[in-house]
Protein backbone atom coordinates (compact mmCIF):
# COMPACT_ATOMS: atom_id res chain seq x y z
CA UNK A 1 0.00 0.00 0.00
CA UNK A 2 2.84 2.39 0.90
CA UNK A 3 4.28 2.29 -2.61
CA UNK A 4 0.93 2.93 -4.27
CA UNK A 5 0.19 5.86 -1.98
CA UNK A 6 3.70 7.25 -2.48
CA UNK A 7 3.23 7.21 -6.24
CA UNK A 8 -0.14 8.91 -6.00
CA UNK A 9 1.33 11.55 -3.69
CA UNK A 10 4.32 12.14 -5.95
CA UNK A 11 2.00 12.66 -8.89
CA UNK A 12 0.36 15.60 -7.08
CA UNK A 13 3.48 16.97 -5.36
CA UNK A 14 2.54 15.86 -1.84
CA UNK A 15 5.04 13.07 -1.11
CA UNK A 16 6.40 15.08 1.85
CA UNK A 17 3.48 13.67 3.85
CA UNK A 18 5.53 10.45 4.09
CA UNK A 19 8.67 12.21 5.41
CA UNK A 20 8.55 10.42 8.76
CA UNK A 21 7.01 7.13 7.70
CA UNK A 22 10.06 5.06 8.54
CA UNK A 23 9.97 6.30 12.15
CA UNK A 24 6.38 5.16 12.67
CA UNK A 25 5.12 2.07 14.43
CA UNK A 26 3.20 -0.33 12.14
CA UNK A 27 -0.10 0.94 13.60
CA UNK A 28 0.77 4.60 13.12
CA UNK A 29 1.99 3.90 9.60
CA UNK A 30 -1.27 2.14 8.76
CA UNK A 31 -3.27 5.07 10.21
CA UNK A 32 -1.39 7.61 8.13
CA UNK A 33 -1.72 5.60 4.91
CA UNK A 34 -5.43 5.04 5.53
CA UNK A 35 -5.94 8.73 6.17
CA UNK A 36 -4.13 9.72 2.97
CA UNK A 37 -6.10 7.09 1.06
CA UNK A 38 -9.29 8.79 2.22
CA UNK A 39 -8.23 12.19 0.82
CA UNK A 40 -9.51 13.05 -2.63
CA UNK A 41 -6.03 13.46 -4.12
CA UNK A 42 -7.40 13.85 -7.64
CA UNK A 43 -8.88 17.23 -6.78
CA UNK A 44 -5.93 18.49 -4.72
CA UNK A 45 -4.15 20.29 -7.56
CA UNK A 46 -7.34 22.05 -8.63
CA UNK A 47 -8.03 23.11 -5.05
CA UNK A 48 -4.49 24.42 -4.66
CA UNK A 49 -4.67 26.33 -7.93
CA UNK A 50 -8.06 27.85 -7.20
CA UNK A 51 -7.97 28.52 -3.49
CA UNK A 52 -4.42 28.37 -2.14
CA UNK A 53 -2.23 29.86 -4.87
CA UNK A 54 -5.17 31.93 -6.07
CA UNK A 55 -7.82 33.77 -4.17
CA UNK A 56 -11.24 32.87 -5.54
CA UNK A 57 -13.18 35.93 -6.52
CA UNK A 58 -16.91 36.19 -6.34
CA UNK A 59 -18.43 37.95 -9.30
CA UNK A 60 -21.45 39.80 -8.04
CA UNK A 61 -23.77 40.48 -10.97
CA UNK A 62 -24.65 44.13 -11.54
CA UNK A 63 -28.38 43.46 -11.26
CA UNK A 64 -28.14 42.10 -7.71
CA UNK A 65 -31.08 43.21 -5.57
CA UNK A 66 -31.59 43.24 -1.82
CA UNK A 67 -33.72 40.30 -0.66
CA UNK A 68 -37.21 41.22 0.55
CA UNK A 69 -37.94 40.21 4.13
CA UNK A 70 -40.79 39.83 6.57
CA UNK A 71 -40.37 42.70 9.05
CA UNK A 72 -40.02 42.14 12.78
CA UNK A 73 -43.06 44.36 13.25
CA UNK A 74 -45.87 42.48 11.47
CA UNK A 75 -47.92 45.69 11.20
CA UNK A 76 -45.18 47.54 9.25
CA UNK A 77 -46.39 49.21 6.07
CA UNK A 78 -44.07 47.17 3.86
CA UNK A 79 -44.92 43.43 3.79
CA UNK A 80 -47.27 43.27 6.80
CA UNK A 81 -48.47 39.77 7.71
CA UNK A 82 -50.72 37.94 10.11
CA UNK A 83 -48.21 37.04 12.83
CA UNK A 84 -50.80 35.27 14.97
CA UNK A 85 -51.78 32.98 12.14
CA UNK A 86 -48.17 32.00 11.39
CA UNK A 87 -47.31 31.62 15.05
CA UNK A 88 -50.26 29.29 15.54
CA UNK A 89 -49.22 27.31 12.48
CA UNK A 90 -45.66 27.01 13.81
CA UNK A 91 -46.87 26.04 17.29
CA UNK A 92 -49.01 23.29 15.78
CA UNK A 93 -45.97 21.84 13.99
CA UNK A 94 -43.92 21.98 17.19
CA UNK A 95 -46.72 20.39 19.27
CA UNK A 96 -47.18 17.65 16.66
CA UNK A 97 -43.51 16.68 17.06
CA UNK A 98 -42.57 17.66 13.52
CA UNK A 99 -39.70 19.99 14.45
CA UNK A 100 -36.18 19.06 15.56
CA UNK A 101 -33.47 21.33 16.90
CA UNK A 102 -30.14 21.28 15.12
CA UNK A 103 -26.94 22.86 16.39
CA UNK A 104 -23.76 23.09 14.38
CA UNK A 105 -20.93 22.59 16.84
CA UNK A 106 -18.18 21.20 14.66
CA UNK A 107 -16.12 24.39 14.36
CA UNK A 108 -12.66 24.67 15.85
CA UNK A 109 -13.31 27.94 17.67
CA UNK A 110 -9.75 28.98 16.95
CA UNK A 111 -10.44 32.68 17.57
CA UNK A 112 -11.95 31.98 20.99
CA UNK A 113 -8.89 30.03 22.07
CA UNK A 114 -10.95 27.89 24.48
CA UNK A 115 -9.63 24.48 25.39
CA UNK A 116 -12.59 22.25 24.59
CA UNK A 117 -15.68 22.20 22.37
CA UNK A 118 -17.16 25.68 22.01
CA UNK A 119 -20.46 24.44 23.45
CA UNK A 120 -18.68 23.77 26.75
CA UNK A 121 -17.75 27.44 26.98
CA UNK A 122 -19.43 29.32 29.87
CA UNK A 123 -22.09 31.43 28.15
CA UNK A 124 -24.39 32.37 31.05
CA UNK A 125 -23.23 35.82 32.22
CA UNK A 126 -24.12 35.19 35.88
CA UNK A 127 -24.19 31.43 36.33
CA UNK A 128 -21.43 30.61 33.87
CA UNK A 129 -23.64 27.83 32.50
CA UNK A 130 -22.06 26.24 29.42
CA UNK A 131 -23.63 27.13 26.08
CA UNK A 132 -24.84 23.54 25.68
CA UNK A 133 -26.72 23.86 28.96
CA UNK A 134 -28.43 27.08 27.89
CA UNK A 135 -29.62 25.35 24.71
CA UNK A 136 -30.70 22.24 26.63
CA UNK A 137 -32.82 24.46 28.87
CA UNK A 138 -34.34 26.10 25.78
CA UNK A 139 -35.32 22.68 24.47
CA UNK A 140 -36.66 21.48 27.83
CA UNK A 141 -38.75 24.65 28.22
CA UNK A 142 -40.15 24.34 24.69
CA UNK A 143 -41.05 20.69 25.28
CA UNK A 144 -42.84 21.65 28.49
CA UNK A 145 -44.65 24.59 26.90
CA UNK A 146 -45.95 22.61 23.92
CA UNK A 147 -46.16 19.20 25.59
CA UNK A 148 -44.02 17.60 22.89
CA UNK A 149 -40.63 16.09 22.19
CA UNK A 150 -37.97 18.09 20.39
CA UNK A 151 -35.19 15.77 19.23
CA UNK A 152 -31.87 17.59 19.24
CA UNK A 153 -29.21 16.84 16.63
CA UNK A 154 -25.73 18.18 17.30
CA UNK A 155 -23.13 18.24 14.58
CA UNK A 156 -19.61 17.73 15.87
CA UNK A 157 -16.42 17.14 13.89
CA UNK A 158 -14.02 14.21 14.07
CA UNK A 159 -11.79 16.63 16.02
CA UNK A 160 -14.24 17.24 18.89
CA UNK A 161 -16.84 14.45 18.65
CA UNK A 162 -15.60 12.31 21.54
CA UNK A 163 -15.05 15.29 23.83
CA UNK A 164 -18.48 16.70 23.09
CA UNK A 165 -20.21 13.40 23.86
CA UNK A 166 -18.17 13.02 27.06
CA UNK A 167 -19.25 16.51 28.08
CA UNK A 168 -22.92 15.62 27.68
CA UNK A 169 -22.42 12.33 29.52
CA UNK A 170 -20.65 14.07 32.37
CA UNK A 171 -23.61 16.46 32.72
CA UNK A 172 -26.28 13.79 32.35
CA UNK A 173 -27.39 15.46 29.10
CA UNK A 174 -28.47 18.45 31.19
CA UNK A 175 -31.65 16.65 32.17
CA UNK A 176 -32.77 15.88 28.60
CA UNK A 177 -33.68 12.33 27.63
CA UNK A 178 -30.42 11.05 26.14
CA UNK A 179 -32.39 9.09 23.53
CA UNK A 180 -33.47 12.39 22.05
CA UNK A 181 -30.00 13.94 21.82
CA UNK A 182 -28.12 12.74 18.74
CA UNK A 183 -24.56 13.49 17.68
CA UNK A 184 -22.95 13.05 14.30
CA UNK A 185 -19.61 14.19 12.97
CA UNK A 186 -19.14 16.29 9.86
CA UNK A 187 -16.48 15.68 7.24
CA UNK A 188 -13.00 17.22 7.07
CA UNK A 189 -10.80 18.81 4.44
CA UNK A 190 -7.00 18.77 4.44
CA UNK A 191 -5.38 22.05 5.51
CA UNK A 192 -2.78 23.69 3.23
CA UNK A 193 0.43 25.52 4.05
CA UNK A 194 -0.21 29.16 3.20
CA UNK A 195 3.32 29.67 1.79
CA UNK A 196 4.12 26.43 -0.01
CA UNK A 197 0.51 25.42 -0.82
CA UNK A 198 1.36 21.89 0.28
CA UNK A 199 -0.67 19.80 2.70
CA UNK A 200 0.39 20.16 6.34
CA UNK A 201 1.18 17.39 8.79
CA UNK A 202 -0.48 17.78 12.21
CA UNK A 203 1.69 14.97 13.58
CA UNK A 204 4.21 12.63 12.03
CA UNK A 205 1.42 10.13 11.50
CA UNK A 206 -1.42 12.49 10.66
CA UNK A 207 -2.30 14.98 7.94
CA UNK A 208 -3.64 18.30 9.27
CA UNK A 209 -7.33 18.60 8.57
CA UNK A 210 -10.10 21.04 9.37
CA UNK A 211 -13.85 20.52 9.57
CA UNK A 212 -15.39 21.16 6.15
CA UNK A 213 -17.49 24.14 7.25
CA UNK A 214 -21.06 24.45 8.52
CA UNK A 215 -22.14 23.79 4.94
CA UNK A 216 -20.76 20.29 5.48
CA UNK A 217 -23.79 19.71 7.69
CA UNK A 218 -26.09 19.24 4.71
CA UNK A 219 -24.11 16.23 3.56
CA UNK A 220 -23.19 14.91 7.02
CA UNK A 221 -26.84 14.87 8.17
CA UNK A 222 -27.56 12.55 5.27
CA UNK A 223 -24.41 10.40 5.31
CA UNK A 224 -24.54 9.87 9.07
CA UNK A 225 -28.06 8.49 9.02
CA UNK A 226 -29.38 11.42 11.06
CA UNK A 227 -31.78 12.32 8.26
CA UNK A 228 -33.26 8.81 8.27
CA UNK A 229 -33.58 9.05 12.03
CA UNK A 230 -35.48 12.32 11.59
CA UNK A 231 -37.80 10.74 9.05
CA UNK A 232 -38.42 7.77 11.33
CA UNK A 233 -39.39 10.21 14.08
CA UNK A 234 -41.77 12.09 11.81
CA UNK A 235 -39.62 15.25 11.74
CA UNK A 236 -40.43 17.56 8.82
CA UNK A 237 -38.24 20.61 9.53
CA UNK A 238 -35.08 21.32 11.51
CA UNK A 239 -34.33 24.53 13.33
CA UNK A 240 -30.68 25.36 12.59
CA UNK A 241 -28.66 27.42 15.09
CA UNK A 242 -24.97 27.95 15.84
CA UNK A 243 -23.29 26.86 19.02
CA UNK A 244 -21.75 30.27 19.67
CA UNK A 245 -24.90 32.38 19.95
CA UNK A 246 -26.40 32.01 23.44
CA UNK A 247 -29.45 34.04 22.39
CA UNK A 248 -30.30 32.11 19.24
CA UNK A 249 -33.81 30.77 19.83
CA UNK A 250 -33.71 27.00 19.50
CA UNK A 251 -37.34 26.87 18.39
CA UNK A 252 -39.26 29.94 17.17
CA UNK A 253 -42.87 29.06 16.28
CA UNK A 254 -43.51 32.27 14.32
CA UNK A 255 -40.44 31.74 12.15
CA UNK A 256 -41.38 28.09 11.65
CA UNK A 257 -44.92 29.10 10.69
CA UNK A 258 -43.66 31.62 8.12
CA UNK A 259 -41.25 29.07 6.68
CA UNK A 260 -44.00 26.46 6.39
CA UNK A 261 -46.86 28.67 5.34
CA UNK A 262 -45.86 31.98 3.75
CA UNK A 263 -47.04 32.21 0.13
CA UNK A 264 -43.56 33.02 -1.17
CA UNK A 265 -41.85 30.22 0.79
CA UNK A 266 -41.16 26.80 -0.71
CA UNK A 267 -40.75 25.57 2.89
CA UNK A 268 -37.32 24.26 1.93
CA UNK A 269 -34.90 26.64 3.66
CA UNK A 270 -35.64 29.99 5.31
CA UNK A 271 -33.42 32.48 7.09
CA UNK A 272 -33.42 35.06 9.84
CA UNK A 273 -31.79 38.43 9.37
CA UNK A 274 -31.03 41.49 11.46
CA UNK A 275 -30.58 45.01 10.11
CA UNK A 276 -26.86 45.76 9.81
CA UNK A 277 -25.53 48.57 12.00
CA UNK A 278 -23.50 49.99 9.12
CA UNK A 279 -22.65 49.40 5.46
CA UNK A 280 -19.58 47.29 6.12
CA UNK A 281 -20.63 45.27 9.15
CA UNK A 282 -19.00 41.87 8.79
CA UNK A 283 -22.13 39.88 8.03
CA UNK A 284 -23.41 38.07 4.97
CA UNK A 285 -25.94 40.13 3.01
CA UNK A 286 -29.27 38.68 1.92
CA UNK A 287 -29.64 39.45 -1.78
CA UNK A 288 -31.54 38.23 -4.80
CA UNK A 289 -29.39 36.98 -7.69
CA UNK A 290 -31.05 35.51 -10.78
CA UNK A 291 -34.32 35.39 -8.90
CA UNK A 292 -32.84 33.33 -6.05
CA UNK A 293 -32.26 34.31 -2.44
CA UNK A 294 -28.49 34.38 -2.02
CA UNK A 295 -26.11 35.43 0.74
CA UNK A 296 -23.22 37.57 -0.44
CA UNK A 297 -20.40 37.85 2.05
CA UNK A 298 -19.49 41.31 3.35
CA UNK A 299 -16.11 41.02 1.67
CA UNK A 300 -17.72 40.30 -1.71
CA UNK A 301 -20.45 42.94 -1.76
CA UNK A 302 -19.09 45.84 -3.86
CA UNK A 303 -18.50 48.89 -1.68
CA UNK A 304 -20.72 51.05 -3.82
CA UNK A 305 -23.66 48.70 -3.25
CA UNK A 306 -22.90 48.30 0.44
CA UNK A 307 -23.16 52.08 0.91
CA UNK A 308 -26.35 52.61 -1.12
CA UNK A 309 -29.21 54.11 0.86
CA UNK A 310 -32.96 54.28 0.32
CA UNK A 311 -34.76 57.65 0.28
CA UNK A 312 -35.62 57.07 3.97
CA UNK A 313 -31.90 56.88 4.78
CA UNK A 314 -31.83 53.16 5.54
CA UNK A 315 -29.22 50.96 3.90
CA UNK A 316 -30.51 49.41 0.69
CA UNK A 317 -28.62 46.19 1.47
CA UNK A 318 -29.73 46.05 5.08
CA UNK A 319 -30.35 42.40 5.83
CA UNK A 320 -27.43 40.70 7.61
CA UNK A 321 -27.35 36.96 8.19
CA UNK A 322 -27.38 35.65 11.77
CA UNK A 323 -27.03 32.02 10.66
CA UNK A 324 -30.43 30.89 11.88
CA UNK A 325 -32.45 28.82 9.44
CA UNK A 326 -35.34 26.43 9.19
CA UNK A 327 -34.56 23.63 6.73
CA UNK A 328 -36.90 20.90 5.59
CA UNK A 329 -35.90 17.28 5.86
CA UNK A 330 -37.26 16.71 2.39
CA UNK A 331 -35.00 19.46 0.96
CA UNK A 332 -31.87 17.93 2.51
CA UNK A 333 -32.86 14.53 1.16
CA UNK A 334 -33.43 16.02 -2.28
CA UNK A 335 -29.99 17.63 -2.25
CA UNK A 336 -28.31 14.36 -1.36
CA UNK A 337 -30.12 12.12 -3.79
CA UNK A 338 -30.43 12.05 -7.51
CA UNK A 339 -33.27 14.53 -7.42
CA UNK A 340 -30.60 17.23 -7.12
CA UNK A 341 -29.82 16.59 -10.77
CA UNK A 342 -26.84 15.14 -12.59
CA UNK A 343 -23.68 15.24 -10.52
CA UNK A 344 -25.57 15.73 -7.27
CA UNK A 345 -25.19 18.85 -5.18
CA UNK A 346 -22.07 20.63 -4.12
CA UNK A 347 -21.55 23.91 -2.35
CA UNK A 348 -18.78 26.32 -3.30
CA UNK A 349 -15.72 26.39 -1.06
CA UNK A 350 -14.55 29.46 0.83
CA UNK A 351 -10.99 30.13 1.89
CA UNK A 352 -10.05 31.11 5.45
CA UNK A 353 -6.50 31.77 6.60
CA UNK A 354 -6.07 30.44 10.12
CA UNK A 355 -3.49 29.30 12.62
CA UNK A 356 -2.89 25.54 12.62
CA UNK A 357 -0.16 23.70 14.55
CA UNK A 358 2.03 21.71 12.17
CA UNK A 359 5.11 19.50 12.01
CA UNK A 360 8.23 21.22 10.72
CA UNK A 361 9.51 18.86 8.04
CA UNK A 362 13.17 19.68 8.77
CA UNK A 363 13.12 19.24 12.54
CA UNK A 364 10.15 16.92 12.99
CA UNK A 365 8.97 19.21 15.81
CA UNK A 366 5.45 20.50 16.33
CA UNK A 367 5.21 24.26 15.71
CA UNK A 368 2.40 26.40 17.12
CA UNK A 369 2.26 29.48 14.90
CA UNK A 370 1.47 33.04 16.05
CA UNK A 371 0.21 34.10 12.64
CA UNK A 372 -2.17 32.39 10.22
CA UNK A 373 -0.08 29.75 8.45
CA UNK A 374 -2.79 27.54 7.01
CA UNK A 375 -5.44 27.77 4.34
CA UNK A 376 -8.64 26.04 5.33
CA UNK A 377 -11.42 25.39 2.88
CA UNK A 378 -14.99 25.36 4.10
CA UNK A 379 -18.49 25.17 2.69
CA UNK A 380 -21.12 27.56 4.07
CA UNK A 381 -24.67 26.46 4.77
CA UNK A 382 -26.22 29.61 3.32
CA UNK A 383 -24.88 28.64 -0.11
CA UNK A 384 -27.74 26.13 -0.23
CA UNK A 385 -30.29 28.97 -0.35
CA UNK A 386 -30.10 29.46 -4.14
CA UNK A 387 -30.81 25.74 -4.50
CA UNK A 388 -34.29 26.31 -3.06
CA UNK A 389 -37.21 26.90 -5.38
CA UNK A 390 -38.13 29.93 -3.25
CA UNK A 391 -36.75 31.07 0.07
CA UNK A 392 -37.91 33.68 2.56
CA UNK A 393 -36.07 35.95 4.98
CA UNK A 394 -37.53 37.02 8.31
CA UNK A 395 -36.26 39.94 10.36
CA UNK A 396 -35.47 39.48 14.02
CA UNK A 397 -34.28 41.93 16.63
CA UNK A 398 -30.54 42.13 17.21
CA UNK A 399 -30.73 42.35 21.00
CA UNK A 400 -33.35 39.61 21.16
CA UNK A 401 -31.39 37.05 19.28
CA UNK A 402 -27.80 37.82 18.46
CA UNK A 403 -24.97 37.62 20.98
CA UNK A 404 -22.14 35.91 19.12
CA UNK A 405 -19.16 34.62 21.09
CA UNK A 406 -16.32 34.43 18.57
CA UNK A 407 -13.28 36.04 20.20
CA UNK A 408 -11.49 35.79 23.53
CA UNK A 409 -11.93 39.52 24.10
CA UNK A 410 -13.09 42.67 22.31
CA UNK A 411 -15.67 42.49 19.52
CA UNK A 412 -18.05 39.51 19.62
CA UNK A 413 -16.54 38.16 22.80
CA UNK A 414 -17.90 36.72 26.02
CA UNK A 415 -17.98 40.27 27.43
CA UNK A 416 -20.06 41.73 24.61
CA UNK A 417 -22.34 38.67 24.65
CA UNK A 418 -22.88 39.12 28.40
CA UNK A 419 -23.85 42.76 27.87
CA UNK A 420 -26.25 41.90 25.07
CA UNK A 421 -27.86 39.19 27.23
CA UNK A 422 -28.25 41.69 30.08
CA UNK A 423 -29.72 44.23 27.66
CA UNK A 424 -32.23 41.73 26.34
CA UNK A 425 -33.17 40.51 29.78
CA UNK A 426 -33.43 44.07 31.08
CA UNK A 427 -35.84 44.86 28.23
CA UNK A 428 -37.95 41.81 29.09
CA UNK A 429 -38.12 42.81 32.76
CA UNK A 430 -38.88 46.43 31.89
CA UNK A 431 -41.81 45.23 29.77
CA UNK A 432 -43.14 43.63 32.99
CA UNK A 433 -42.83 46.91 34.90
CA UNK A 434 -39.46 46.29 36.61
CA UNK A 435 -37.30 49.45 36.92
CA UNK A 436 -33.99 48.83 35.13
CA UNK A 437 -30.78 50.91 35.50
CA UNK A 438 -29.13 52.08 32.27
CA UNK A 439 -25.79 53.61 31.40
CA UNK A 440 -25.55 56.71 29.19
CA UNK A 441 -24.99 54.57 26.11
CA UNK A 442 -28.27 52.73 26.72
CA UNK A 443 -26.71 49.51 28.02
CA UNK A 444 -28.28 47.91 31.08
CA UNK A 445 -26.13 48.69 34.11
CA UNK A 446 -26.48 45.27 35.75
CA UNK A 447 -25.69 41.68 34.85
CA UNK A 448 -28.96 39.86 34.29
CA UNK A 449 -29.40 36.25 33.25
CA UNK A 450 -32.78 34.67 32.59
CA UNK A 451 -32.83 30.91 32.13
CA UNK A 452 -34.95 29.66 29.23
CA UNK A 453 -36.63 27.52 31.89
CA UNK A 454 -37.91 30.75 33.47
CA UNK A 455 -38.90 32.43 30.21
CA UNK A 456 -38.50 31.67 26.52
CA UNK A 457 -39.83 35.11 25.64
CA UNK A 458 -40.75 38.27 27.49
CA UNK A 459 -44.42 37.35 27.89
CA UNK A 460 -43.47 34.17 29.83
CA UNK A 461 -42.31 36.41 32.68
CA UNK A 462 -45.86 37.51 33.43
CA UNK A 463 -46.37 34.57 35.75
CA UNK A 464 -43.01 34.93 37.48
CA UNK A 465 -42.38 36.64 40.82
CA UNK A 466 -40.22 39.63 39.88
CA UNK A 467 -38.45 42.32 41.89
CA UNK A 468 -39.85 45.85 41.50
CA UNK A 469 -36.42 47.19 40.55
CA UNK A 470 -32.91 46.06 39.71
CA UNK A 471 -30.18 48.00 41.48
CA UNK A 472 -27.38 49.63 39.50
CA UNK A 473 -24.46 47.19 39.22
CA UNK A 474 -26.51 44.24 40.54
CA UNK A 475 -25.96 40.66 39.44
CA UNK A 476 -29.13 38.64 39.16
CA UNK A 477 -30.09 35.26 37.72
CA UNK A 478 -33.73 34.33 37.26
Ligand code: UTP
Pocket residue numbers: 104105106107108109110111112118155186210211212213214216241242243244378406
Ligand atom coordinates in the same frame (compact mmCIF):
# COMPACT_ATOMS: atom_id res chain seq x y z
P1 UTP B 1 -17.37 29.96 12.82
O1 UTP B 1 -17.44 30.31 11.40
O2 UTP B 1 -17.40 31.06 13.78
O3 UTP B 1 -16.10 29.04 13.04
O4 UTP B 1 -18.55 28.94 13.12
P2 UTP B 1 -15.47 28.37 14.31
O5 UTP B 1 -14.70 27.22 13.80
O6 UTP B 1 -16.45 28.07 15.40
O7 UTP B 1 -14.50 29.47 14.93
P3 UTP B 1 -13.12 30.04 14.35
O8 UTP B 1 -13.45 30.69 13.04
O9 UTP B 1 -12.16 28.90 14.22
O10 UTP B 1 -12.71 31.02 15.39
C1 UTP B 1 -19.87 29.32 13.16
C2 UTP B 1 -20.68 28.12 13.60
O11 UTP B 1 -20.53 27.08 12.67
C3 UTP B 1 -20.04 25.92 13.30
C4 UTP B 1 -19.36 26.40 14.56
O12 UTP B 1 -19.27 25.37 15.51
C5 UTP B 1 -20.26 27.53 14.95
O13 UTP B 1 -21.44 27.04 15.56
N1 UTP B 1 -19.11 25.24 12.39
C6 UTP B 1 -18.14 25.94 11.75
C7 UTP B 1 -19.23 23.89 12.21
O14 UTP B 1 -20.11 23.24 12.82
N2 UTP B 1 -18.36 23.28 11.38
C8 UTP B 1 -17.40 23.94 10.72
O15 UTP B 1 -16.64 23.31 9.96
C9 UTP B 1 -17.28 25.32 10.90
